Amino acid sequence: MNLETSFKRKVTYITGIVLLLFPLFYLGQPATSDPDGGRGGKLAQLRAENYLAQSNLGEIDPVSSTMQLATFGLRPIAVIVLWEKATRFQKMEDYDNVTATVNQISKLQPNFVSIWKFQAHNLAYNISVDFDNYRHRYQWVRRGIDFLMEGTQYNSQDAKLVQEVGAYTGSKIGGSDEKRQFRRLFAEDDPFHQRMENYGLEMDSQLVAGVDGKPDNWKVANRWYQKSEDVAKFSDGGIRGSWLMFYERKPQALIYYAISLEDEGYLDTNAQQAFATAYAGLEELGSLDIFSQFTGTTIRLNQGPELQRKLDGMRIEMNKLAPGVRQAQRDKRFSELPKPQQEAINLAPELRTEYHQRMVQESTEALFVSETDVANAVPEDVKEQALELAAEAEALAVRADAVYYMRSMINYDYWLKRCEMEQLDLAINARKTTANADELFVAARLQPAREQYEKAWTMWTEIFNKYPSMITRDTGQNLMPSIGNYVELLSQFDEEVPEGFALQELVDLAEAELAPLPESNIQFPSPANPDRIKGEIPKPAFPSN
Structure with missing residues (x-):
């Protein structure tokens, strides 16, 4: 009886194990890197749908300690080991091994965006400057951009990473000390253009062509910025951080393209047309709905005049409800100001010294009369209407201030006028x-x-x-x-x-x-004077006569 029971139990266990293999295979079958291969099991498909699929461990050296750590579930430790190796190789100026090590890091953690950004900056900015020949420097800048483009494959929903490709293509190639040589090398770099084409950029389009018909780095950067906007629009990730800083990049690249043409001697209709295109790009930026952290809503940069007109209309309406109240409030506050501030305000602007200007600035806030202040001082029979109007006006004023602040952040008015003037x-x-x-x-x-x-x-x-x-x-x-x-x-x-x-x-x-800045008299504790209090203004070493 015991033997029969034991046998049945073993058969049951074996049957259960065999049956469990089928759902495990269905769930856990790995995907293959071969494009003609299968999509893998359910878990592999979910990883692919959420852009977390990683089927590139086979590209790591199979006999390395890194592979041993990765296969035992110690991938983060393997990344730290490789990162230390890359740093050591860079100090030794062994740049081939730096590149190989960085590539292995990216294979281990392809969805860790910081790796792509950090190492691309390292290649394009830090390693490139160690070379004297500008052609060698260009090759390392190119490697940095190429590394970023590879990162967009694994993080195709990260709009900021896509934008970084545009930033490097524009600013590093077109803003370096060697920008003339870099721009020429980029225009003639057909293999690099093909690489960008492989990553989804149309390099044979007139949208990227410069005056000579070859791809221009600033116009290519503009297309990468457009691609990043498309990613932000259609992906779940959206825009992380400042919307304004994100959207200003695209027209900015067109402005720098036009300026580069003038610097290179194209003082003709080519430059005028480039500035006209940049002007259109700025107008497009002005019409975008951009989220403002100042208001918690979306606003447009070109809304400023419209908001100001509405605000002026509301103030006129408020003045009709309470004639003379605003001026009376201001006169009362003026009378309460200190005498020096009153004298500074009454002084003609052209006669004001720096001291008077400071006095005027300090008094501005004290003299400001808000719509709520006016509404609280009106007769009772119209107070409710005045308070409603004041609330609406002040909400509108906040939006107008936000528009002005955002325009000033990116020097929007200056560049709009500059593009107009240069035409x-x-x-x-x-x-x-x-x-x-x-x-x-x-x-x-x-x-x-x-x-x-x-x-x-x-x-x-x-x-x-x-x-x-x-x-x-x-x-x-x-x-x-x-x-x-x-x-x-x-x-x-x-x-x-x-x-x-x-x-x-x-x-x-x-x-x-x-002009040199004035030397500060504020000193800090030092080995020569360890007892000095931090921030203390030192006393003369000898008493003055």
């Missing part, structure tokens, strides 16, 4: 004349150079009179070397820059930025 024939002619003057100066033809410079300054004066907001560091960046040449040219004639020089404001701006 003028006058602006193109001014840049041409300035470039001709520079060439004459380098050729030591001083008198013709002087004539051309002064002709150019007249054109720039006309432009700045029409667009006064253009007198900034960004606009003057290209003009300052030419102004420097002009100053040196005048010295050859034993002359100084004439009083009332047309571009004196740009010169003053540049000198203010180059």
